Structure formats: structure tokens, C-alpha cells
């Protein structure tokens with residue numbers, strides 16, 4: 001019986017623990033590979049030579065059969081039975097790196113018509129399909145040449161035509177620009193763009209970091225036959241550790257952007273530029289405009305708004321005294337501005353909607369709402385703690401509306417400058433004035449894989465530098481970890497540990513990971529280490545000093 005699994009309907013292709021060996025299991029070219037591909041996405045497969053990308057592609061099209069593991073296409077397990085393979089190959093097409101491995105007919109027409117005829121299409125149908133693709137891929141000028149007499153670029157066009165004529169759902173391109181000159185590379189890239197616009201899912205193996213960074217929705221980084229990391233191009237290319245491990249360099253535009261930030265020419269709080277044009281725009285905005293973003297011609301009437309962007313929380317108790325309180329302070333400080341709210345966590349928005357019937361806008365929806373309300377100038381103030389992934393994505397979403405507003409300006413997240421760090425230390429120490437020398441305060445930050453995570457360890461250091469040797473800052477998801485905190489607290493030898501969230505709200509993490517009785521909560525772990533432990537369920541949004549700092553960030557951009 002066919003095995004049908006429940007999966008997210010967006011997932012078109014899924015690999016589960018695939019193993020493949022070319023040499024009777026002496027070595028594994030696929031080594032427990034698992035991945036999921038969403039429909040309509042542009043996925044770049046990257047990684048060192050020999051990391052298994054092509055082997056995976058050959059398994060997807062049934063040219064190779066994995067020795068272990070499962071592959072699903074549209075939720076259905078690929079069984080590699082002969083009958084099924086023909087159908088699979090008409091839906092998942094592969095364009096090989098070397099066209100000579102693909103083209104085997106004498107003429108261009110014969111070559112492109114082979115697939116449809118093989119699928120049983122009539123001569124007439126096939127002719128129509130082939131002519132369409134010849135026209136679409138601009139093959140007409142060399143359509144009468146024998147295939148062996150074509151140039152490398154022309155052969156590539158024909159090998160793409162071979163696949164496109166089958167109207168596949170997924171196209172796999174194995175280094176499509178390899179050995180092509182810049183003109184033909186641009187042409188192939190253009191064809192790829194058209195394919196994705198037409199809803200085809202494109203999987204592309206490439207070593208071109210600059211192209212992948214700009215083109216892909218997601219990068220899958222292969223290493224030794226499995227996926228080492230996957231994520232948006234910004235997430236993957238910000239992780240220098242994994243790039244080094246997979247022999248990749250960061251894209252030039254990112255290196256240049258970081259260098260300009262280090263020199264103080266650009267603010268590192270800007271979203272990562274997607275390409276050289278975006279970077280150029282940042283640079284030209286520096287000269288002419290302290291804001292960047294809005295390009296719409298100034299209208300006589302301006303209508304200003306603040307968009308307060310938070311991660312969000314499903315805990316109404318903490319929301320009222322943190323996010324709501326911050327927004328109330330913003331409104332009080334800027335009475336002439338309309339105030340809008342957006343949250344960035346899709347999961348929380350969904351949860352609140354289902355539970356309370358309340359719809360909270362995401363950033364895009366809030367921008368659309370402001371447009372409808374006739375807002376011309378927007379100050380976007382995140383309540384994010386650090387300049388991490390959430391903040392970058394939020395800016396990308398807001399800037400998608402760049403052309404429709406006169407100006408869009410962004411306030412910095414909580415911890416952006418040296419002064420911010422000192423102000424946050426002040427806000428926290430005034431909140432915990434009664435802390436004695438026998439007691440330590442351990443703060444729980446969120447933590448992220450983004451390089452901005454370094455701020456947590458830096459702030460922990462600054463607490464000590466400013467004389468607060470009994471205040472420690474760790475994170476629930478990254479470094480500094482609970483393990484480091486236990487060591488550091490142990491070295492201090494306190495009588496009591498006070499725990500508090502270093503997050504805007506005292507929500508799930510504070511209630512569960514920090515303060516609950518669960519054996520792996522921070523409360524239980526410090527308790528088990530022999531300390532008297534007092535959790536304080538107070539989000540940073542409740543601290544007057546923290547709310548004040550967000551208002552100052554807003555005032556900095558309102559000029």
C-alpha cells in the first residue's frame with residue numbers, strides 16, 4: 001500500500017534520513033540527509049565540492065536510488081518503481097552541469113521534442129509545445145544547427161528547453177552558469193527568474209555566493225552528505241563559522257556593508273543590503289537624508305505615524321504591562337502621531353487570533369493599513385532587544401513599501417550603541433537596588449544564531465566593568481548558556497540567586513524556561529545546585545528606564 005504522510009501542504013519535496021553510497025557502503029555520499037522544500041521557492045544548494053548536492057539531485061529524479069531513508073514528492077513516498085519514475089521525471093526535471101551529458105539527439109528540434117513524445121504526446125501537441133519553448137528561450141537563431149555544433153551557452157539553452165518543455169513542477173539546475181561567459185550567465189539567470197515567476201520551484205546548486213545571496217529564498221548548506229545549516233541568505237551568510245567549514249566566502253556586498261559600518265559610514269542597524277544597488281542607495285541616502293527609505297514626493301499634507309513593532313506575546317497579563325505600556329508611553333511622547341502596532345511572530349499572531357478572536361497585524365499588514373489611512377511618514381520603532389534576525393526581517397518588510405511613503409525611518413532596537421548598554425545597566429540596577437552582596441541577579445536573555453548575539457556576553461562583561469560583579473546575563477537559546485552561568489555563579493558563591501527575564505515580556509520563556517518547576521528550568525537548576533532561588537516575573541517593558549530608552553530612540557529619528 002502506498003504510504004501517505006501528513007505534511008505541510010506547502011512542502012513539495014521532502015527527504016528523510018537519506019543514505020547513498022557509490023562504493024558498497026565504504027563511504028556515504030549522502031549521510032543521513034534530511035530536508036524540506038516548499039513549493040514555489042528558490043533554493044540554493046551550496047557547500048564544498050563533493051558534499052553530496054549532485055548525488056541528492058540524482059536521487060530526486062530517480063537516476064540513483066538511496067540505500068536508506070525516504071523521499072517524498074507531494075506527500076507521497078517515492079518508491080522508485082519503473083512506472084512511477086517516468087511520471088516523476090516529467091515533474092522533476094534536472095539540467096545537468098555539463099550539457100554534453102544531457103543532449104543526445106542530432107538536431108535541436110529532435111532534442112527538445114524527445115521528452116513530450118516519450119510521454120505519449122501526439123506529434124501535433126509536441127510541435128506546439130516545442131515551438132513555444134524555442135520561442136520563449138530565444139533558440140530560433142540556432143534551431144537548425146546540429147546540437148554538436150552549438151556553443152556552450154547555446155547547448156545550455158537547449159538543455160533547459162529539454163526540461164521546460166515537460167512543464168515540470170520542480171527544476172533542478174546543477175551549476176547552470178558553470179563555464180558560461182557573463183552574457184550567457186545573465187541570460188540563464190534571466191530564464192531562471194522567469195521560471196520562478198511562473199511558479200516553478202527551482203533548486204540550484206551553485207558556488208556563486210553573490211548570486212545565491214541575492215537570488216535565493218533559502219540556502220541549504222551541504223556538508224559531508226547532509227545539511228549543515230539552512231536559512232535565509234542573510235542568516236546563512238551572517239554565520240562565518242559555517243561558511244568557513246563549507247569553503248564559502250561571504251558575499252562581496254555583505255563584506256562591503258560591514259566594512260562601511262565599521263568605519264561609521266553606515267549604521268549597522270540598517271537591514272543587510274540584498275545587492276549592490278541597495279547598498280549604493282544606503283550610501284547616497286547618507287549624504288542627502290538622515291532618514292532613508294521613503295521616496296514618494298512630498299505632499300503638502302503630511303500625516304505622521306509611529307509603528308511599534310514587537311515580537312509579540314500570547315500572555316495577556318504581561319502584554320498589558322510591557323508592550324501596551326511601551327506603546328502608551330510612545331503615544332504620550334508623540335501626541336501628534338497616530339500609533340500603530342505590528343508583531344513579528346506569525347505563530348503568536350495566529351494563536352492570539354484563534355484564542356481571543358483578536359487580529360494583530362504583521363509588519364506588512366500594518367504598512368498597508370497606514371497607507372489606507374493616508375499616513376505619509378512613518379517612524380518604525382521596534383521593541384526588539386537586539387539588532388538580530390527579527391529586526392532585519394522587520395525592516396525588509398517595511399521597506400517593501402518604500403515607494404508608497406514620503407519617509408520611513410527606523411528607531412534602533414534596545415541594545416544598539418554603547419550608551420544604550422549603559423542606560424540598560426542603569427535601568428536594571430535601579431530596579432534591583434535592594435540586591436545585597438550575598439545575592440546575585442541572573443538575567444535570562446533570548447539568544448540567537450545571528451552574530452548580534454555577542455551583545456549578551458558583552459553586556460555581561462560591562463556589568464562587571466561597572467562594578468556589578470553580582471549581575472550575570474545568559475541566554476536561553478545561545479551563548480552565554482546556563483552551563484556558563486552555573487560556573488560563573490558558583491565562582492561568586494552567593495547565598496541567593498534572583499532570576500529575571502532579560503526580554504521585553506515575561507511570557508513563555510520567563511514562566512517556563514526560567515521560573516517553572518520543570519527539572520531543566522533555570523529555577524530548578526540553580527535550586528539543584530544548592531542555592532536559594534527567587535524568580536522575578538517582570539519583563540523589561542515594565543522597567544521605566546527601558547521604556548524611556550525606546551522613547552529616546554524614537555526621538556533620535558524624529559528630526
Ligand SMILES: Nc1ncnc2c1ncn2[C@@H]1O[C@H](COP(=O)(O)OP(=O)(O)OP(=O)(O)O)[C@@H](O)[C@H]1O
Pocket residue numbers: 022029047048049050051052053054055056222
Ligand atoms: N559516479 C560516482 N562514483 C563514485 N563516487 C562518486 C560519483 N559521483 C560522486 N561521487 C562521490 O560522492 C560524493 C558526493 O559527490 P557529489 O557530486 O554529490 O557532490 P557535490 O556536492 O555535487 O560536488 P560539486 O560541488 O563538486 O559538484 C563525493 O565524495 C564524490 O567523490
